[in-house]
Amino acid sequence: MTNAYDIAHFLAGMMLVCSFTLLYQDRILAVLNTFAVQAIMLSLAVAWQGYVRNAPDLFITAAMAFGLKGIIIPVALNRMVEKLGIKRDVDQVVNVGVAMFLGLGLTSLALLLVLKVTPGAASFTREGLALALAIILLGFLQMILRRNAVTQIVGFMSIENGLILAATGARGMPLVVEVSVAFSVLIALFVFAVFLFRIRERFDSVDVESLDKVRAARAHR
Amino acid sequence: MNEAVYAVVGIPFLSAILLALSPSYRLTALGNVLASGLTFAAGLSFLALPPVTETYVILDDLNKFFIILNTLVGFTTSLFSRSYIRHEIETGHLTPLFVRFYHAMFQGMMGAMNLALLANNIGLMWVGLEFATLMTVIMVGIYRTPAALEAAWKYFILGIVGISLAFFGTILVYLAGQGVLGEGEAAMTWSELLKIAPQLDAPLLNIAFIFLLVGYGTKVGLAPLHAWLPDAHAEGPTPISAVLSGLLLNVALFALLRFKMLIAANPHALEPGPILITMGLVSLIFAAFMLYQRQDIKRLFAYSSIEHMGLITFAFGLGGPLLNFAALLHMVMHSLTKSAIFFAVGHVTQAKGTQELSAIRGLSVSNPVLSVALAAGVIAISGLPPFGAFMSEFLILTSTFAREPLLALAVAFGLLVALGALLMRLQDILFGEPTTPNHPVSAASAPIFVHLSLILIAGLFLPPAVVVWFKRAAETLG
Numbered sequence A: 001m002t003n004a005y006d007i008a009h010f011l012a013g014m015m016l017v018c019s020f021t022l023l024y025q026d027r028i029l030a031v032l033n034t035f036a037v038q039a040i041m042l043s044l045a046v047a048w049q050g051y052v053r054n055a056p057d058l059f060i061t062a063a064m065a066f067g068l069k070g071i072i073i074p075v076a077l078n079r080m081v082e083k084l085g086i087k088r089d090v091d092q093v094v095n096v097g098v099a100m101f102l103g104l105g106l107t108s109l110a111l112l113l114v115l116k117v118t119p120g121a122a123s124f125t126r127e128g129l130a131l132a133l134a135i136i137l138l139g140f141l142q143m144i145l146r147r148n149a150v151t152q153i154v155g156f157m158s159i160e161n162g163l164i165l166a167a168t169g170a171r172g173m174p175l176v177v178e179v180s181v182a183f184s185v186l187i188a189l190f191v192f193a194v195f196l197f198r199i200r201e202r203f204d205s206v207d208v209e210s211l212d213k214v215r216a217a218r219a220h221r
Numbered sequence B: 001m002n003e004a005v006y007a008v009v010g011i012p013f014l015s016a017i018l019l020a021l022s023p024s025y026r027l028t029a030l031g032n033v034l035a036s037g038l039t040f041a042a043g044l045s046f047l048a049l050p051p052v053t054e055t056y057v058i059l060d061d062l063n064k065f066f067i068i069l070n071t072l073v074g075f076t077t078s079l080f081s082r083s084y085i086r087h088e089i090e091t092g093h094l095t096p097l098f099v100r101f102y103h104a105m106f107q108g109m110m111g112a113m114n115l116a117l118l119a120n121n122i123g124l125m126w127v128g129l130e131f132a133t134l135m136t137v138i139m140v141g142i143y144r145t146p147a148a149l150e151a152a153w154k155y156f157i158l159g160i161v162g163i164s165l166a167f168f169g170t171i172l173v174y175l176a177g178q179g180v181l182g183e184g185e186a187a188m189t190w191s192e193l194l195k196i197a198p199q200l201d202a203p204l205l206n207i208a209f210i211f212l213l214v215g216y217g218t219k220v221g222l223a224p225l226h227a228w229l230p231d232a233h234a235e236g237p238t239p240i241s242a243v244l245s246g247l248l249l250n251v252a253l254f255a256l257l258r259f260k261m262l263i264a265a266n267p268h269a270l271e272p273g274p275i276l277i278t279m280g281l282v283s284l285i286f287a288a289f290m291l292y293q294r295q296d297i298k299r300l301f302a303y304s305s306i307e308h309m310g311l312i313t314f315a316f317g318l319g320g321p322l323l324n325f326a327a328l329l330h331m332v333m334h335s336l337t338k339s340a341i342f343f344a345v346g347h348v349t350q351a352k353g354t355q356e357l358s359a360i361r362g363l364s365v366s367n368p369v370l371s372v373a374l375a376a377g378v379i380a381i382s383g384l385p386p387f388g389a390f391m392s393e394f395l396i397l398t399s400t401f402a403r404e405p406l407l408a409l410a411v412a413f414g415l416l417v418a419l420g421a422l423l424m425r426l427q428d429i430l431f432g433e434p435t436t437p438n439h440p441v442s443a444a445s446a447p448i449f450v451h452l453s454l455i456l457i458a459g460l461f462l463p464p465a466v467v468v469w470f471k472r473a474a475e476t477l478g
Helices: A002-024 A028-053 A057-084 A096-117 A123-145 A149-169 A175-203 A209-217 B003-021 B025-048 B061-090 B096-118 B122-140 B146-181 B190-195 B202-220 B228-235 B238-264 B272-293 B297-318 B321-352 B368-381 B388-403 B405-430 B445-460 B464-476
Strands: none
Touching: A002 A028, A002 A096, A002 A123, A002 A149, A028 A057, A028 A149, A057 A149, A096 A123, A096 B202, A123 A149, A123 B146, A149 B146, B003 B025, B003 B096, B025 B061, B025 B096, B061 B096, B061 B238, B061 B321, B061 B445, B061 B464, B096 B122, B096 B238, B122 B146, B122 B190, B122 B202, B122 B228, B122 B238, B146 B190, B146 B202, B146 B228, B146 B238, B190 B238, B202 B238, B202 B272, B228 B238, B228 B297, B238 B272, B238 B297, B238 B321, B272 B297, B272 B405, B297 B321, B297 B368, B297 B388, B297 B405, B321 B368, B321 B388, B321 B445, B321 B464, B368 B388, B368 B405, B368 B445, B388 B405, B388 B445
């Protein structure tokens, strides 16, 4: 059991490290690669949970995370970036130090909050949940700090990674929800793809800054 | 015996697929009306159904009334949408290809909302609400102008934050339930959770409620989480503004109410009341002041929706049978009135070719029928007699006054500020020199006047059977 515990923590911890890496990577290619690593870590973590808990349905979720988010989406986004000739580096709103500091703050907040309110739950569950919340909050932070549509998508998908980690960490949560999360990622991708192409059509870039110009123009309304 | 229950979800989803396959926009518009009409008929048949509680589906007094309202407004909106879309195609604002998907997504959204309302599983409820949101995101961006894309993007980003937080809250509720009910379906089944609510772990439930409040509260449009709402209403096609204001906000609030019932049944958990009261009151007063500066007619009414959702949340927060009754009544009145207003506004903006308030003048001369409809709608939504919203607002005010006089003063202040803004705008729109150009529109006035006569009847005389039903629903809310 202690082994099972260690490996689960290791994998969740690796996902958190990826989240931090996503905060400071300034090239789109690197961001996509880091996201792929995070998704693969997620699939391993989910598969591990399925193995130790003897819950074969979790392997479906793991396979979906691996195939879809670990391989297909990063490759597709990468192709899109190349095809559209998007600027390869990403502007940061704040510098790396501040971003890291904010990230650390959010992580401690998540740990303190979850560990405090779940003394009754199994430690296996509660620590996994704390890490998952940290990943979700870092995803929000990434969406706020990045001004580029592609990195905002990646931020959103890393939030979904955190959510799936949390859902699998909660023992015996029915499969309905896991399938639905995967399903929603698919829909979200569809939506985002539509937007990307439309934005490209209108602005010749996927930089969200150009949307801000529209925003500024109509701020008085 | 449950065929009707499944039909309410099944018909929209099935017709969504069929509508996506059919090429002619005239045919899909007609199919949309037909499907919505059938769903409404299935919804109406709920009146005769006894309460149902199954693993995935629940039908009680509370959601029965939400579903009937949902299917009714869905039906009338599809009628309005038919004439609205015809005009958009004739003027070249939309291409037939987009309209094909528009109708399919309209049905998908209706089905997902009905699913969220019927779901007994809190995960399924989340899926329904999320699916409906994603459908509306695409529809808000359908005009593909920079402003529409900006609105859809903002809606999407804020929607995601809401969706994720609500999902995390749902997991926490499951964890709390798991401590009592054990692993598996039961701990996600709302009716099972409610039965054992007093035994649930209170701190876990508290945190879960905060996540759910921020998550679903974003979709209700409560300040300060409302930023997406005016943009989405202003830039999307007007039928979508009507269902957003009239239905989606209601469904999100309904989800929040389900969890409020859960937490209120637990004596050790925090009181959900004060949080809801504060958020409601802030939204009400903030939106009332924002009404004064609007220059876009659809934004004006979007802020009015925030104001009314604030008022309703406030009333539910204060709670008690009487205020719950008033809040439920006000939800119905607001849905019917606001969608009628958007129907009228849709045709007005088509006639004038703009949404700028300064360019919409002298409507009583140029479009008399629309101006009567709009005037009646605005009078109703500002809470003036003889319409139904007057009664519900009056009930909320008086019963608040009996319990918390100071809060009642704040509510009255907000309502008066909003009243002033709306009447001032209405006067500008109706009178004065008619602005040109004035395009001919073949307005579908039937849906508008059906809604208006319903709220007029409710304002003059609420049938006792309806009162009894609302009372029962209000009691289940505690």
